[in-house]
Amino acid sequence: MKKIAITGLGYSGLISAYEILQLCENIEITIYDRSAANGAGIAYNSHCNSHALNVVASKMSAIEDKADDFTKWLLDNSLIKEEGVADTFFAKRQYYGKYLLSILVDMQQRYHDLVKIIRVEVIACNKLSDGYKLTMADGRLAYYDAIILANGNTYDSNKINDNRYITNPWDFGYLEKIKTGVHVVIIGTGLTLVDIILGLQEKGYKGKLTAMSRHGLLPTTHQFYKEPMLNYVSEFLANNPNVRITDLFSIVKSKAREAVSNSHDWRNVIDSLRPYTQKIWLKMDIVNQKRFLRHVRAYWDILRHRIAPDTAKQVKSLIDSKGLITIAGRLKCVQTNDQNIVIAYQARSKRNIDYIHADYLINATGISQNPDSYGVLFKQMLADGLIRWHENGFGLAMENDCLLSSKENVYAVGPLTRAYLWESIAVPDIRKQAKRLALQISDDLHK
Ligand SMILES: Cc1cc2nc3c(=O)[nH]c(=O)nc-3n(C[C@H](O)[C@H](O)[C@H](O)COP(=O)(O)OP(=O)(O)OC[C@H]3O[C@@H](n4cnc5c(N)ncnc54)[C@H](O)[C@@H]3O)c2cc1C
Structure with a gap:
């Protein structure tokens, strides 16, 4: 029996375990997660009703070989009335989280002796002559033949020590503490900004939002066109x-x-x-x-990365009512005092520095490119040479799309691999990658 550890029980960890168990015999999997994640991870754990998927339901099957799996789940749970609706339906992200949980529960029932979930942070991974030793934050040790890194999305770690500065934009609990009327500045104008806007509106917030990014560009909107796909x-x-x-x-x-x-x-x-x-x-x-x-x-x-038409309508009406102002500019420095947070920036077309005063500042700059943000496990593995940071600075260096090095049985899946693959963030890409990972593991461990 070969033993595999997966670090992370977001979508990437869940679907990798699922594909490996489907394909390989004589393999035992332990999935570690430091949070209560149950397959939904950061993306599908939101409790905001307004947070919708940004891909239509018919393309969001979690499983590569079952294209209509999510559509069927929506039908079975009476969330859509007929199959065709899924082609234009942007489901709530919390529904998707429930769908992933159903896959996890099913997997645990079918393979209960072969898959174990342990709630603890993995803080070190050391190479031994016959495998790998994992060290957990509570001091436990465990030994494996192969390690799969599925640690997922990480934000830039906090550089400003002030509780009015929100470092983790995806832990939406902070929405509760932002009272209506205060001025909120958001750094970043992409999908995370849209989540923040919708979340605040759902909590009844009315006030002034300012969003800034280098180009000040907001996500475009999905539309359903009829012409056949171009081929150039x-x-x-x-x-x-x-x-x-x-x-x-x-x-x-x-x-x-x-x-x-x-x-x-x-x-x-x-x-x-x-x-x-x-x-x-x-x-x-x-x-x-x-x-x-x-x-x-x-x-x-x-x-x-486009947004659903209904979501776009909400964003537009906020802009039209001057509830959201976007700035194209570069953040220069942030200072805090008892009254507020002072943000110095240089507008894209200007030479001088301007200032904004905010009650809250939220980091919405997306997935971190800084290896230091990925925690102690990565720090140690990078230092020991078990993993390398890609020359383009965007994530892990890879041997192929799931193997980190031909000399090791260490693998990665999901957003961590985007430096190598670029598109490995969305479900349709990760589910393919997980399937290829299962094939690679099957070859490597049963040589
Ligand atoms: C807000 C948001 C919305 C999205 N919406 C869509 C969408 O609509 N459609 C789409 O196709 N894609 C979407 N995506 C992209 C995609 O689905 C996610 O990137 C994907 O879910 C990534 O899953 P993951 O498991 O790799 O990462 P995560 O969900 O981040 O999970 C990683 C897990 O690893 C754990 N972990 C990390 N380090 C350790 C450690 N050392 N020890 C133990 N546990 C550890 C964490 O606790 C976490 O639970 C979205 C992404 C985000 C962030």
């Missing part, structure tokens, strides 16, 4: 074996213009890239990857 990317890739970001950018721009002039939807141009994004990323050299991250990412993020 395979030809582009065939003609450009080494993808240069400038070439890719210009073809996407010209295709979008062409689509709009033919009364088609620009979203088709972006969506047609989706099946190829990992391939494109892997073909880019480090210079082009860094160029993309520095110059193109802000635009890609808002075009690719």
